[in-house]
Amino acid sequence: xxxxxxxxxxxxxxxxxxxxxxxxxxxxxxxxxxxxxxxxxxxxxxxxxxxxxxxxxxxxxxxxxxxxxxxxxxxxxxxxxxxxxxxxxxxxxxxxxxxxxxxxxxxxxxxxxxxxxxxxxxxxxxxxxxxxxxxxxxxxxxxxxxxxxxxxxxxxxxxxxxxxxxxxxxxxxxxxxxxxxxxxxxxxxxxxxxxxxxxxxxxxxxxxxxxxxxxxxxxxxxxxxxxxxxxxxxxxxxxxxxxxxxxxxxxxxxxxxxxxxxxxxxxxxxxxxxxxxxxxxxxxxxxxxxxxxx
Numbered sequence: 001x002x003x004x005x006x007x008x009x010x011x012x013x014x015x016x017x018x019x020x021x022x023x024x025x026x027x028x029x030x031x032x033x034x035x036x037x038x039x040x041x042x043x044x045x046x047x048x049x050x051x052x053x054x055x056x057x058x059x060x061x062x063x064x065x066x067x068x069x070x071x072x073x074x075x076x077x078x079x080x081x082x083x084x085x086x087x088x089x090x091x092x093x094x095x096x097x098x099x100x101x102x103x104x105x106x107x108x109x110x111x112x113x114x115x116x117x118x119x120x121x122x123x124x125x126x127x128x129x130x131x132x133x134x135x136x137x138x139x140x141x142x143x144x145x146x147x148x149x150x151x152x153x154x155x156x157x158x159x160x161x162x163x164x165x166x167x168x169x170x171x172x173x174x175x176x177x178x179x180x181x182x183x184x185x186x187x188x189x190x191x192x193x194x195x196x197x198x199x200x201x202x203x204x205x206x207x208x209x210x211x212x213x214x215x216x217x218x219x220x221x222x223x224x225x226x227x228x229x230x231x232x233x234x235x236x237x238x239x240x241x242x243x244x245x246x247x248x249x250x251x252x253x254x255x256x257x258x259x260x261x262x263x264x265x266x267x268x269x270x271x272x273x274x275x276x277x278x279x280x281x282x283x284x285x286x287x288x289x290x291x292x293x294x
Contacts, residue, residue: 002027005199006053006095008036008086009060013157014100017192018059022199029053032060038082039074048089055199057098058086061130065104068125069255075125080132087140096143096208098195103150103183103214105131108259115265116148116210124256134210146210147195147269150262151224154188155290161185161221162287165228169241179222179246183262184214187283197273207272212264215280222246224280231285235292 002025009015010030022028029051036047038060048056062068062078083099090097104127105120122128137144153160168175194213219227225244233239249260270276 003054003199004052005029005055005057006031006048006051007057007059008032008038009058012059012061012063013154013160014152014188014191015059016156017154017188018057018195021189021192021196025200038078041081041085044082044085045089048086048093052093053095054093055096055098056086056090057195058083059100061100062126065124065126065258066255068129072125072129075129076132079126079129080136083133084136084140087137087144090143091141094143096145097137097141098145098147098198099133099137100191101134101146101148101210102127102130103148103262103264104259105134105148106259106262108181108261110261113263113265114212116212116268123259126256127259143208145198145208147191148210148212148264149186149191150214150264151183151185152188152191153185153287155287155294156188161224162228162284165225166232166237166239166291169229169232169239170237171240173240173242174245175225175241175243176245176247176252177222177225178249178252179220180248181258181260181262182218182220184216184218184264185224185280185284186214186277187280187287189287190215190277190283194269194273194277211269211272212266213269213277214264214266215283216266216277217279217281218263219280220246224284227281227284228288231281231288235288237288237292 011032062075068075107121153162
């Protein structure tokens with residue numbers, strides 16, 4: 001018998017992919033702004049209580065990393081307080097909670113992939129509030145899976161790195177991109193696929209805990225940008241771009257401090273899924289082909 005699922009935040013790039021992949025089960029309820037505002041605790045509680053889900057997926061978050069520096073209270077309410085409320089309601093119902101978190105809980109001082117057990121030390125308001133959300137869930141709820149991911153892009157949404165590069169590449173001959181921040185670009189569809197697999201294979205308390213999921217391989221933002229343009233050119237995207245110039249983080253100052261290295265180790269989730277995540281370059285190519293065909 002399939003389980004009822006409440007998906008919070010189905011209007012984001014990951015939420016849309018989750019809604020699409022889980023819809024055929026027929027047991028998914030989706031809520032997002034303006035129906036549910038994560039700053040409104042009473043509404044959030046009542047929606048969960050009304051629907052009585054067996055699985056709750058929280059794909060909603062305050063993700064404007066730089067803006068969060070000037071809106072710390074709002075970021076805290078959405079990224080820390082709301083997950084606490086969702087965890088409390090999950091615990092009351094005996095529901096299993098799947099919550100999406102981030103590589104930005106780490107400070108980037110490592111030179112090898114971060115394990116789930118690695119010490120956290122977020123540098124930004126965004127990272128600090130996301131970590132607070134993780135801790136609230138761990139302290140409140142027995143049955144949870146916190147999935148940290150990184151450098152997410154997708155077919156849906158307007159503000160991801162791939163779509164930004166395509167827009168700029170169509171307008172400019174030269175773009176400067178940071179080359180000293182290292183991570184793993186990750187397609188939202190692959191994250192959704194991993195979550196769907198976990199749900200369809202009967203999530204149990206045995207796999208509760210924190211997991212990392214990104215596409216395999218590593219890149220700098222500069223490497224990622226170059227790959228986007230190479231793949232997009234082959235697919236016939238209209239591009240003016242002639243040069244991508246590598247720059248350092250200090251040459252592109254931002255309000256929020258970002259980890260210089262945020263590669264996540266994915267062995268733990270791979271053991272549960274029975275396969276290792278596919279390479280980021282291969283998945284970038286597939287996503288761009290989806291954009292062309294859509």
